[in-house]
Amino acid sequence: MDNVLRTRAAYGHSCLVFREIICDNESKGKVVPSPACISLARWGEDLGWHWATVCRSSHGTRFSMAPRFLCPMTQCQVFTFLLLSLIRTSEGEFFISPLPKDLAAEHNYSAPSGHHPHVLYKRSAEQRIHGSTVTPDPPNPAYPYLRNHPRQHGKLQLQHFCGRRKKYAPKPPPEDRLYTPDEAGRAKRSPIPASTVGGLNVETLVVADRKMLEKHGRENVTTYILTVMNMVSSLFKDGTIGKDINIVVVSLLLLEQDPLGLSINHHADQSLNSFCQWQSGLMGKNGKRHDHAILLTGLDICSWKNEPCDTLGFAPISGMCNKYRSCTINEDTGLGLAFTIAHESGHNFGMIHDGEGNPCRKTEGNIMSPTLAGNNGVFSWSACSRQYLDRFLGTAQASCLVDEPRHIGQYKYPEQLPGQLYDADTQCKWQFGSKAKLCDLESLKDICKSLWCHRVGQRCETKFMPAAEGTTCGPNMWCRRGQCVRFGDLGPRAVHGQWSEWSKWSGCSRTCGGGVMSRERSCNKPRPQFNGKFCQGSSRAHQLCNAKTCPPSAVDFRAQQCAEYNSKPFRGWYYKWKPYTKVEAEDICKLYCIAEDFDFFFAMASKVKDGTSCSDARADVCVDGQCEPVGCDQVLGSKVTLDACGVCKGDNTTCRFYKGRYLQQHRASAYYPLVTIPVGARGIRVQILEVSSSSLAVRSLKRKYYLTGSWTADSPGKFRFAGTAFEHQRSFSRPESLQALGPTNETLVVEILLQGRNPGVVWEYNLPRSDKKHTYTWGLVRSECTAQCAGGRISTKAVCFQDQRTQVNSSLCNPQTKPAAGSQLCNTHPCPAYWEPGEWGSCSRSCGGGQQARAVRCLRRVSYQRQEAVEPSLCPAVAPARTQPCQAQTCPPQWGSGAWSQCSKTCGRGLRKRTVFCRSSDAVVVLDRMCEPQHKPKAQETCVMRRCPKNDRLQWFTTPWGECSVSCGPGAQKRELRCGERNPRGEYAEFPLRRCRNLPKPAPELQQACSKGACPRPASGRTPGAAAPGWYTSPWQQCSVSCGGGVQVRSVHCLRGGRPTAGCQSSQRPITSRACNTQFCTAPSPAAGEGQTCTDSFGWCHQVPQHGLCNHKFYGQKCCKSCSRKIW
Template sequence: MEILWKTLTWILSLIMASSEFHSDHRLSYSSQEEFLTYLEHYQLTIPIRVDQNGAFLSFTVKNDKHSRRRRSMDPIDPQQAVSKLFFKLSAYGKHFHLNLTLNTDFVSKHFTVEYWGKDGPQWKHDFLDNCHYTGYLQDQRSTTKVALSNCIGLHGVIATEDEEYFIEPLKNTTEDSKHFSYENGHPHVIYKKSTLQQRHLYDHSHCGVSDLIKNGKPWWLNDTSAFPSALPINGTHIHHRQKRSVSTERFVETLVVADKMMVGYHGRKDIEHYILSVMNIVAKLYRDSSLGNVVNIIVARLVVLTEDQPNLEINHHADKSLDSFCKWQKSILSHQSDGNTIPENGIAHHDNAVLITRYDICTYKNKPCGTLGLASVAGMCEPERSCSINEDIGLGSAFTIAHEIGHKKCVESSGVSAKATAVSPTVFLQLREHSVKPGILKKGPSGGGKYCLGERKRYRSCNTDPCPLGARDFREKQCADFDNMPFRGKYYNWKPYTGGGVKPCALNCLAEGYNFYTERAPAVIDGTQCNADSLDICINGECKHVGCDNILGSDAREDRCRVCGGDGSTCDAIEGFFNDSLPRGGYMEVVQIPRGSVHIEVREVAMSKNYIALKSEGDDYYINGAWTIDWPRKFDIAGTAFHYKRPTDEPESLEALGPTSENLIVMVLLQEQNLGIRYKFNVPITRTGSGDSEVGFTWNHQPWSECSSTCAGGVQRQEVVCKRLDDNSIVQNNYCDPDSKPPENQRTCNTEPCPPEWFIGDWLQCSKTCDGGMRTRAVLCIRKIGPSEEETLDYSGCLTHRPVEKESCNNQSCPPQWVSLDWSECTPKCGTGFKHRIVLCKSSDLSKTFPAAQCPEESKPPIRIRCSLGRCPPPRWVMGDWGQCSAQCGLGQQMRTVQCLSYTGQASSDCPETARPQSMQQCESKCDSTPTSNTEECKDVNKVAYCPLVLKFKFCSRAYFRQMCCKTCQGH
């Protein structure tokens, strides 16, 4: 189910784009009337006010209470403003029953409206009309969302499962808008978002937004970004922030600026209502539960520019206008506010600045084109870049503004403050992170409710029984999964690396047979043990405590005997100090450790050239035997893990948790005088009676823990534990009196700021898919100054090499592509005909021509299309010239050709017969002299037998027939 409000990845699709289009696709208009002419379709409707059950109350839908109040006052008086409203309207064959609740949370309690002339602020006020509402369609709460304002009629958006509808009052240019009500209701325009003219995207160096539906998804849901892992650069870790497992509420205080063209279009009287109506929709977009985070867009300040400002240049050129606006808004930014109080200068702080203009903006030239909005990616991290410019296209501008705010998102930090401030760039959230991950489906709250604050996930232990003997270690399996993946062009067999100096919850693997290890994954699979000697497990890359009862987060403790929940009575503590003076150059016995011993510690008292060794009762050496010194590491001996340590600046030691499965002997290889070796371990015993009745227990503060942070303020704690009185060993808390338990001590530590470090954002989408494009990312120098606060520094503040912000990408050659030449002229010149063109298979740089078979046939452009240059003229009669007169003397006949021809000269039978011209006419030739009357000379030629026919058919006028039939034709 995809509706308008599922906007988890929308801000971030974080692809930088802009557009250009022809004049017949513009979305900025001089009047509502002109705007409506460009809509593909719209309808008129008359909304009415009803009660909860839909019963008619009134035709008056605008806010007629005039309930203005100072924003900083106490909560609204119910008598002054209507907190719940219900409306009904019909359109597109549907009935809409709106359930609305007054929304004042999107405006700061320090909200001000300022009017600026050419010399700066002229006057301001802090009054707010209570006429902005959010809600849903009655009985469709979980699948619909509504954001409407009724300041001067219903302005806003209604989102259903299958469509988004904009509604606004029909303006009457002949009436003053304050006389708004009609006797039978005021007409409103309602139109679908899908009917707006669409614009096309074009990659650019900023984020240009167009109102485009792509691949069946609204543009605010598109997401093509990747999430590269962090890499160290010159020893400095580059931070790639990941989504935290705790959801906190975030606030983004916003400055909204309307330019003088906005004032000219909407008028001083309505400009405030219109801007806040748009921002009401923006705030509703970000408050939706499907985001997975609670983000509050707060309008802290509205600045209305009635004249041009000296240091602010706004025109069609979006890039230059954005740059100018960013500098101007920073110059009026309050640096004295902490976001919770008004500073002395009375100017409210803002984290984000939004300019709304009536200019038809364009990202690369000072002429109108198709750009809707422009913002710097990750700009909220820096005050001078936390800004955007947005073209006013009506209520649809809300989506442009919301999208641009998303592109200005900043990084997310552990312990991030719920307040966005100028020195806290860790304000926003990973809006681009996918809502679905492998194996986990994250759903928004059912019923359309708010997203819960606090922990996103809970974990609990499962399958706590020990694995069978010989079962493969889970961490070992994770390393082995990389055996079939090349590493630097080669294949290795990987085993877990168990040495020190690495993160316990990172998957560090050792190449078997080679002397190197590497981190194959930043985090092991949840549930993997942090290390072999602990029950603690890794969750989300962090080591979490597991009690000795194998329950995550349990307080169950092992006693000194390694009995879970025991009182320490099943073993005895053995301690000793070996300092015998012995000759150098051989192995000497220090102490025997019985089978079943636990908490074994053997340690030199001072640094020396001697070496601790360990062997079995059968003289088989496990560590440092046969005059061979082992490297310090972990040894699996006698059913437990022994850790042999030999630091460069401390005495060497040997430790094991136990229990041991055999008797062991600790030896020392003497190279110089024995300075002393201390040892202690606990050996199992069998007691009669109850152990806890033989000894007392008391609460005790543990030593201060290590500071939780090395800088920027950490915490040290003194844990309270229950101990035995005889040997001071820790036991389960239930052996001590719970009523006498003292509180845990806590103190701050390491409060100095952390050293500056680079923050590097994710790479944005490559500008090209082949033939070499460019991609960019945000790079910032940041310093942590508090547990949940960071500040952005100049690049010079970070001493290591600055990571690259731009690089080439997709350098592979593009495959051959079809290239079309120009169309020929339409043939024939009128009526239905065809145009032809040549289509070639060319290289991407157009330098080479390939056989057509190398280009995909299914995408080949057409080479012939139908065309028409208008209706052809009808066929007509065409006459030839008249022939000679048939009579050489006197009356005769003339003939001519008469044909029906089309406009192409072809014979046709479609000419009207009634209009056919004559093909024969009578003629008369002048006689030179009177013919001779000698009848003997005038006779018919004997050979001719057709003379009667000549006379019958009147051919005597022709010279030939008159000569051949002279006698017959005589007198005729």
């Protein structure tokens, strides 16, 4: 023990092991107390374990429970109780309930932190608000393929009760979590048998936190906890639960401080997650884990925030036996804590609140009712709770409850009942506070049904919880089973339940293929009362019906169920659903469907319809979500099987077994027969001895291949022919095999399609044994003609017949009398004429609908290899079409254009424009980018309407003489001949020379001699060749324009003695260009300008003539007015 303690302390974990387990001994209606002692541990402030031995009394109790196959859930599915209070006065009964938050906000009510405003109203007023009760929608049967599913619950509005409303899931979990299965390897165990000897044991760890110790005191808390667990055990022993469940406390742990890894606060969700994770690492001294862990806290917990609120308990759904989820948290409320523990443990068993997604009513006194209130002081389990429990116990997860807890020692326990240990005043203090006491009512015995208490200066009130068993209810009276009886009396005698008569059989779930019909009975003749036993046996019975085979055209029953969801939207989309059966064995009776053409499957329903086959390999069927065996006797639940001969309950003696092997080698690759299997064969097995490229083939006597025909090997799978199912197996690592149960309804020939060396083949089958002696004779079998016309062949083959009726293996006939076989021609007449269409020609259009043609000939086959053309009249009246439409698809958009505009000039060269657009095939204008840009037509082009008329005012004129080409000495000056028009002021408007090409061209002198005077003589002593260099300029050339600003240029050279030199001073160099004819050009008359208006396009146009840019094409056009203005 010390070694275990040190090890646990070192890891920060804790565990308590009982010295003995309290046993249940009941005889003749009297409870015989069982002596026992336990060792309990507490985690002290010194972070160490402290141990003590405590002995107490228990009545008919075994303490136990534990977790296994579950995972910790941060956002788990949880349930809690609803508690209310009622105040009774001389004026009547009143309810008190919390004010809804929306009404509190509307009326600006507020309260300190942790408090809540309440409303008070008469009980009679409750009848007027029944219609406001809200019930949650039934759970959706379709779930994705996840290991956990979120269960969302609606808000509950309580009827008939008021006070502190205890409700579950005030903040539903926002997301689901994925968890890995328990590493302990228990998930594959079989479900619990229907009848388990000694009942089911829930080995339970109970942990009490620091607040519990502070509330009850270290000396009293152990007795209190064991008393509560005693009550829990009696609730699970109640006959209405329908099962023998023992709650066995195997460990009790008292925490003076939170151990490492465990965090407990007001937030029930967070605390439960921490506790579930922490307890998953605890282990008993004997190396065994507990099945279930219960955390008792003295804090006022809340399911969704770290503040006190109305939550009483929290538990994962179906968490029992899971290592990480078989755990609950329960708020201490006095002895009523026992009902909270039973309720939350019920959720761990997979139970849902009565009236929420099930037909049971929210009846007072039901342990799984959303409201915690007894029915005349008695609590029981509803039919729905029993059904949920049965469903959970039918799963492999529940297998942890089968094993027996190990006894460690035996000690004596006291015999007091809970009410003897804790009187009514103490129970009132636990429910309503330290100042509460039992109400002094005239009818004190009512406390056995509802404990009425009052606080100083307040009215009597109740939470509709009965006083504990054994509580004094009057002089020499105590409470037993909800009634106030004389002390020593055990109360009402236990009434054991008895079954009612069976109901009529229901309709069959299927019309063929083996459906299921059921009948029911109820445990109500009489119902179990006062801890009476529930009826033994099942409340439902099933049997097969309509077992005849469905017709081949019938749709698979599971496929029908999946197809029902084709017309229902799945997450906003419609899919075609097919069955998906590649799931775990325990999920085979859930309706999993896979979306056709999509790679996902989904659980569309929690269970398939009754009578759905579990698998194609056996006759078992699903009943109420569980796969039930079906024997060969067609009895549901029977495990009787067929023998190898196909006889139900047979011993393999009614048939004869045949086997052989084929080892013959061949050179050519071809089909070679292995064995002929007769009609009625069973247990067929054919296997190639080695991995090979050769393949097994099966055909009929008429050479119809069922497997591997036409030199093509079939893939492995299941094939149905000859009246039975064949399983064809083939892989790269295992030899090919073929198996069938039989019986066959036709003779089959098994062949091998040999590819190379024969690897060897073995075969076997069996036939019904017959004592009759058979005769075996040869017969000739003629095949059908291979062609109906133009020459075919008929082949004959010798085959062996049994009794001249049934074809059998040739080895049974005498080979010496085997007749010869051969073939002959048949049906040599020509075949009827037929039309033979040729290939289609190309389409007349690439899009938008065209035509294509082909040749059609009338032919007739006259032999196997020859055909001839004949008159079309010999062919059928209706000939194949010779033309057909083609390329009907819409043409792509094409460029289109409008009409050309008029030419911009009435004479001479001008421009014309048109609109170019992209147009679809239906003449709708679309965006240009939809057409091919390289094929876009031109939007404008040059045009010449006519030659402009001759201008009579045009004439040749000469420019002024330019400057002399030298600055001294003899030189030359030049002038140019130009074309222009002279205005009345004598000024010329220059035109291109081509305008005067039709005028006689004069020949004036364009160059003449000039002199600027004698050049200065060189300085004395210098030779002429040594004259100083100087700048020399040519005459100015003619101005580039006659008006509007032009440019004149001249050449400038540095010369010395008439020769170029580089000795001139650059600062004295003359200019080489200057502006000329800067006056504005005269605006043309309307006649000359074709009626066009001359305007300026920009505000800066007045600067254009100042810079001599009027002759520029752009500036001249855009600043026409400024360039034509006269300069004064």
